[in-house]
Amino acid sequence: MAKLRGRGIAAVNYPTGMNLGGDPSQALIHATTTGNFVVTLSSVDLGQGLRTIMTQITAEVLGIAPEAVMIDTADTDTGPHCMGTFASRTTHRVGNAIIMAATEARKVLLDVAGEELEVAPEDLETDGTGRIVVKGVPGKSISVQDAALAAHFKHGRTISGRGIYLKPRSYPDFETGAMDPDSCQAHACTIAEVEVDTETGDVRVLKLISAYEIGRAINPMMVEQQIVGGSWMGMSHALYETTEPYYPNRAHGPVDFLGYLMPGPADIPEYDAVILERPSTNGPFGAKGIGEMTANSPIPAIANAIFDACGARIDDLPITPEKVLRALDAAALAAQP
Amino acid sequence: MKSSYVSFTLNGEEKELLIEPGRRLVDVLREQCGATGTKNGCGQGSCGACTVHIDGVAMLSCLLPAELVDGSEIVTIEGVVRNRVLHVLQEAFLAQAATQCGFCTAGMIMAAKALLDCDPSPSRQAVIEALSGNVCRCTGYEPIIAAVLAAAATLAKRPAAAAAA
Ligand code: FES
Ligand code: FES
Numbered sequence: 001m002a003k004l005r006g007r008g009i010a011a012v013n014y015p016t017g018m019n020l021g022g023d024p025s026q027a028l029i030h031a032t033t034t035g036n037f038v039v040t041l042s043s044v045d046l047g048q049g050l051r052t053i054m055t056q057i058t059a060e061v062l063g064i065a066p067e068a069v070m071i072d073t074a075d076t077d078t079g080p081h082c083m084g085t086f087a088s089r090t091t092h093r094v095g096n097a098i099i100m101a102a103t104e105a106r107k108v109l110l111d112v113a114g115e116e117l118e119v120a121p122e123d124l125e126t127d128g129t130g131r132i133v134v135k136g137v138p139g140k141s142i143s144v145q146d147a148a149l150a151a152h153f154k155h156g157r158t159i160s161g162r163g164i165y166l167k168p169r170s171y172p173d174f175e176t177g178a179m180d181p182d183s184c185q186a187h188a189c190t191i192a193e194v195e196v197d198t199e200t201g202d203v204r205v206l207k208l209i210s211a212y213e214i215g216r217a218i219n220p221m222m223v224e225q226q227i228v229g230g231s232w233m234g235m236s237h238a239l240y241e242t243t244e245p246y247y248p249n250r251a252h253g254p255v256d257f258l259g260y261l262m263p264g265p266a267d268i269p270e271y272d273a274v275i276l277e278r279p280s281t282n283g284p285f286g287a288k289g290i291g292e293m294t295a296n297s298p299i300p301a302i303a304n305a306i307f308d309a310c311g312a313r314i315d316d317l318p319i320t321p322e323k324v325l326r327a328l329d330a331a332a333l334a335a336q337p
Numbered sequence: 338m339k340s341s342y343v344s345f346t347l348n349g350e351e352k353e354l355l356i357e358p359g360r361r362l363v364d365v366l367r368e369q370c371g372a373t374g375t376k377n378g379c380g381q382g383s384c385g386a387c388t389v390h391i392d393g394v395a396m397l398s399c400l401l402p403a404e405l406v407d408g409s410e411i412v413t414i415e416g417v418v419r420n421r422v423l424h425v426l427q428e429a430f431l432a433q434a435a436t437q438c439g440f441c442t443a444g445m446i447m448a449a450k451a452l453l454d455c456d457p458s459p460s461r462q463a464v465i466e467a468l469s470g471n472v473c474r475c476t477g478y479e480p481i482i483a484a485v486l487a488a489a490a491t492l493a494k495r496p497a498a499a500a501a502a
Contacts, residue, residue: 047438047475225434225476232477257383257472265465265478 001199005206008304011189014293015182016283017089023167025089026080027097029058029105031159033152035130035145036068037105039098042082043090044074048291049222050090056218057095057284061102062109063126064144081164088289091218092183093165095284101163108159113147115155184280186288187213190231192301193269196309198328201321203306205235205269208298212273215280215288223290227273230294235269236262237295238302239318343407347372348416356403363387363398366413374414374443378472385471388444388451389413395451397470414443417450426450429488430481437475445471449485458489 017023028040039058045051051071059066073079082094107121113132114121117140125135132147134140142150151157172179193207208231217223240261244253254260279286299317307313312327338358345352347370354369363380366372366389378386380399387399390412417424426446429435436442445468452459452467459467464485473481 047440049437221434225437225480228477228479229437229475230477232479233474256381257379258381262472262474264472265468265482268478271477271479 001197004196004198004309006194006196006305006307006309008192008194008301008306008308009189010192010297010300010304012187012293012297014088014186014188014289014296016087016092016184016186016280016289017167017182018083018087019167019170019179019181020083022169023083023089023093025082025093025097025165027094027101027163028080029062029098029101029161029163031105031109031144031148031151033145033149035064035143035148036070037062037064037102038070038072039101040072040079041094042074042076042079043085043094045071046085048085048090048226049219050085050094052222053091053218054094054098057098058102059128060285061099062106063128065129068130068144086292088186088291088293090289090291091287092283092289093167095218095287096165096282097163099163099284100165101161104161104163105159106161108151108157108161109144109147112151112155112157112159113142116142116147116150183282184215184288186215186290186293188293188297190234190297190301192298192305194302194305194309196306196312196324198310201324201328203239203302203319203321203324204267205239205302205305207270207272208235208301209271210273210294210297211276212290212294213276213278214290215283216277216286217275218285218287220275223275224273226290227275227294228271230291230296231271231273231298232263232268233295234298235302237317238299239263239320242318242320245318245320341404343403345406345409345411347411348413354403358402358404360403361399362389362401362403362406362411365403366398366411372413372415376440376443378440378444383472384441384444385448385468386441386444388447388471390447390451393451393454395448412447414446417446424450425491426453426485426488429484429491433480433484433487435476435480435484441471441473441475445473445481449481449488452485453489453492457492459485461486 031037054071055066055069058069110121110124119134123135124132126132130144131141151159167183170180190210195204280288311331312324314323314327340355340357343356363377366375376386378384382397382400387397388395389398391409426449448467448471464482
């Protein structure tokens with residue numbers, strides 16, 4: 001009986017978005033009289049950080065401060081169309097829709113500002129903090145709020161923009177099978193290091209080291225968050241999580257959080273990640289999706305590391321101590337002459 | 338059984354409330370006091386999202402009948418902010434990106450604050466133990482552990498009077 005260490009590797013190519021009946025998402029933007037811009041979406045922020053990413057993209061394209069952007073999400077009765085917050089598609093689809101909407105809204109904003117300042121809109125630029133300035137004439141400017149007020153009270157105009165991004169449905173070529181089901185793919189590779197206790201069957205993950213190629217990291221800190229959180233979740237799927245842990249009797253299964261196993265703070269490995277940026281041709285600022293893939297490669301990497309450590313090849317998740325011990329027994333039996 | 342009057346201080350403010358027998362403290366805080374920073378996650382003592390301080394001790398408000406806190410001093414996440422200034426722990430959570438959906442965050446901060454209040458320079462192991470009753474589905478825990486250790490390091494650099502805050 002011993003504690004054996006092993007290493008495993010796994011890679012993932014992950015599509016951004018899905019090939020449904022076409023994959024559209026819309027964004028609607030309008031300025032309020034405060035000079036704040038409301039972005040109406042039907043996507044949801046469930047912790048992945050959609051509000052932050054969409055705020056960044058909106059502020060960048062409109063040329064205003066992030067504080068002046070309000071993201072309004074997820075009333076599917078009244079909001080614009082969104083296919084859904086899944087398939088790591090939101091940054092790509094909704095980000096592109098926002099670029100389109102914000103470009104349209106910016107044009108109206110500069111039109112109104114141009115009339116107020118009596119210059120051509122082409123001669124204007126935004127300073128990113130809430131002012132619209134005549135190029136080369138720093139003293140001649142108008143605040144975004146004053147432009148918004150003027151639009152409503154003097155010009156009778158609405159500073160707004162509509163955006164939609166559509167990835168059309170792709171059908172396979174009957175001769176070759178070739179098709180274009182996704183917009184781009186992100187890539188990653190994870191190396192897991194584990195220790196297997198051959199007496200108890202217990203597996204400890206010591207390290208999860210990953211490299212991710214994700215196009216453009218619109219917010220590098222949040223990319224890292226996704227990778228670390230996803231590594232944990234991958235480990236959780238690999239070793240812990242199931243609603244059917246004890247065979248053969250379902251009656252012993254978990255019915256609540258007390259019985260549903262997940263690794264806690266004492267069970268976590270050392271995480272590390274490298275982020276490589278190779279901008280995609282069609283994502284907003286070159287971004288691809290990273291959300292879901294982060295929980296994928298850790299799973300086979302851990303299974304491979306267990307095999308490397310002790311020769312137990314387990315292809316049924318989660319890899320519980322019982323399965324490890326049974327696999328070790330089977331391997332020992334098979335090794336007998 | 339009849340409802341009874343229960344008094345306690347909530348984040349320094351005196352409260353006297355008519356409380357139905359057996360009503361959980363988490364419901365009293367959220368529904369009768371409007372202190373919705375405290376989350377009701379599992380309602381059975383297994384996630385830590387409802388952690389509050391009762392007389393300085395971190396407790397699960399989903400398991401406490403509110404009658405039992407009569408005469409106590411209760412601090413929730415709302416009471417951690419002083420004069421609209423974030424606590425060092427909250428600053429550290431932001432800096433270390435230790436929150437994603439945020440559902441666990443109030444409970445994590447209350448559990449961590451209870452630790453730092455009695456052990457201002459804890460070991461990594463002590464932090465892990467203090468957080469072991471709190472579930473996070475998003476962060477992988479490492480950023481949270483790092484945030485608590487970073488907050489402790491910040492407190493260590495402050496004069497003693499400020500650290501007590
Ligand atoms: S809500 Fe109290 S421990 Fe989960
Ligand atoms: S941040 Fe989502 S549960 Fe912890």
